[in-house]
Amino acid sequence: MSTTEVLSLDADGLRLRGDDEVVLDTLFDGRRIWSFHLLRDSVASRGVRRVEWPTSMRRFLEGTAEVAVVEHLSGAELYRRPTTFNGSHAPIAFVDDEGRPLGVDKSGRMEHTFDTRSEDQVAPLLDSIQQVLGALAEAGVEAFPAYGTLLGAVREQHLIGHDSDADLGYVSRHDHPYDVVRESFALQRRLAEQGYAITRYSGGAFKVDVVEADGAVRGLDVFGGFLTGGRLYLMGEVGHPFREEWIFPLGSCTLEGRTLPAPAQPERMLEAMYGPGWKVPDPAYHFETPYPTVRRLNGWFRGTRTFRDEWERRFSRVREKPPKGAPSDLARYVVESEGVPAQVVDVGCGRGGDALWFAEQGASVTAYDFVPRASTAVQRRAQQAGLPLEVRRLNLLEWRSVLGEGARLAHQPGPRTLLARHVADETTRFGRESLWRFASMALREGGSLYVEGGAQAGEELVTAGAVIVSSDLAGTGRVVARWQS
Structure with missing residues (x-):
């Protein structure tokens, strides 16, 4: 009892x-x-x-x-x-706005958990698991279901009811993090060429978006890992003593009636992921990754995602609803200073309120954010109204993102106005340097960069940006800094 x-x-x-x-x-x-x-x-x-x-x-x-x-x-x-x-x-x-059932997943988010989905609804996800596994194999990587997906396959032969996403993993044949990162980006490009929408988590992991039969979008995570010093490091949560023969050659498992590849000894992999109690169902399980493992994975792969989890949590509850209220003081100041610009670039657009307002005033707007889905409601409204508003991802902690998007804007004709509201004071020093670099590229044909932040950060940011701004923007653009009290 x-x-x-x-x-x-x-x-x-x-x-x-x-x-x-x-x-x-x-x-x-x-x-x-x-x-x-x-x-x-x-x-x-x-x-x-x-x-x-x-x-x-x-x-x-x-x-x-x-x-x-x-x-x-x-x-x-x-x-x-x-x-x-x-x-x-x-x-x-x-339920969500479309009436589809929701439940709380392992991360505390309201999601479409598998116990609310029918066989027909999850069939596209299972198809994509097989297709992505095949594409990874063609690219030379021996991938397999991982984490909750592997746990469900081995323990129940089904998707776990309280889970809300699917996971794949692979163990690289490389033994240095640098080569593992290069390989992960090559895999991402291969999948993107096949039409998959992809969001990168870190240097060793990314997510493939899969649309289910009723329109719900499910994430298919692809986690990279490697063996070094007798330990397996697998993105996400694993840093555990391991042997190569426990992985290769791959065996097989069964998930929802489909035969999929699996580590040679999947029980060893599940123990590394969940501990010796992995056989006992626990819908409230929380990963408690040892600090040394977190530190190593952060240093090797996660430097590009600093603060991402915080922003994801901040926007998780509001991203489906359009922002309310008037545009920011900075947006109004821009129009008071120079009228409505022909081209606006909103860096760190958040929920997209200013970006939408500028588009409604007649500006052509490109809005950037670390978490683009935060502006989902604004994107939908702009599309319905036929407004010239494009939302793109920009990660100021990743040169690949900064230089790629900066070059894209640099090749588009005409001056433009950049806004960076509470960006410089919410990122790292490297992020601020990236912001100045991005602005210098975007303003090659002239324009203005409007930066706004908290007063406590003002002196540092002006000093940090002065050298780069004076050399890179001289003769092409100007900087207007506003610091709030």
Whole structure:
């Protein structure tokens, strides 16, 4: 019999009593929405444990539903009753704007988890897994399902219900990070030539976007790794003692009735990924990567993604809704200073409010951001209205991105106006140097760079930018700096 007791449940979270670590599922009207660890995820006070709802769930908690709390492994039901949140009696529905069911995934985000999808809906993802594995094999890389996808194939022969994406991995035959990075970019180019939309995570990993049957977009992650010093380092989370014969020659596994390649000893790979308890289902599992592994993977591969996770989290809840309110003071200042420019480049556009406003005023706008999907709603609105607004990815921490996009703008005729609002003071020193370099290329035929930031960073940024600006923009463009108090 369970020793865990649910005392109460409201819009803020749950109050429980118990001393054993168990995984608990929360069900709304019979469907699992979120799972958590009792001890790990609670705050204890006077014998009562308080667990807060994930941030991603809170916007849905307005209405009425039958809520149940169930032990994941035993199935013991600890709580079930109709519950009203925030005084509303409308039915609660965890769905997206298109009415498709959502659940909280392992990262705490609301996603289309596999337990909400039909066989027909996930068929395009399974097709893409096979196609991408084939393309990687043709490129000379022996790839296989990894992480949750491999776990589901080995443990259940199915996609894991509480998972929301698919993972592939490969172990390079190279033994130096430099060569592993070069190989990863070559693989990305090969897949892009075949028409796949790709987003790069780091020097050793990227994501392939797959559109499911009902239009939902699913990420297919491709993680690179290599062997060195008797250890396997695989992008994501792995830095573990390993032997080459545990990987090669590849064997096979079965996923949703399809035969796919797998490491020679997949159990060894799963233990490296999840620890010795990998056979026990845990929908609330969190990776706890040892710091030495994080440090090595960061140094080798992740220098180009500093702050990305923070920006992804910041925009995760608002990217589907267009920004409200007037344009920024900087945007208005530009128009007051020089009228509506013919060409506007908004660097670090965020949700895209200024970019949309300039396009509505008649400017041709190119908007850049580290996380382009933050402006999804603005992109959709601009497309529907036929406005001249293009959103592109720019990573100021990656020379490949800075020089490539800078050259693209440099070859387009005419002067332009660049805005960089709260970019220079939100990036690293290398990012600021990249911003000046990007501006110098974009303004080859004249124009202005408007930079705005916090007052505490103003003196440093003006000093840091002065040398590059004076040499690279002399005679071609001008810089207007505004620092807020």
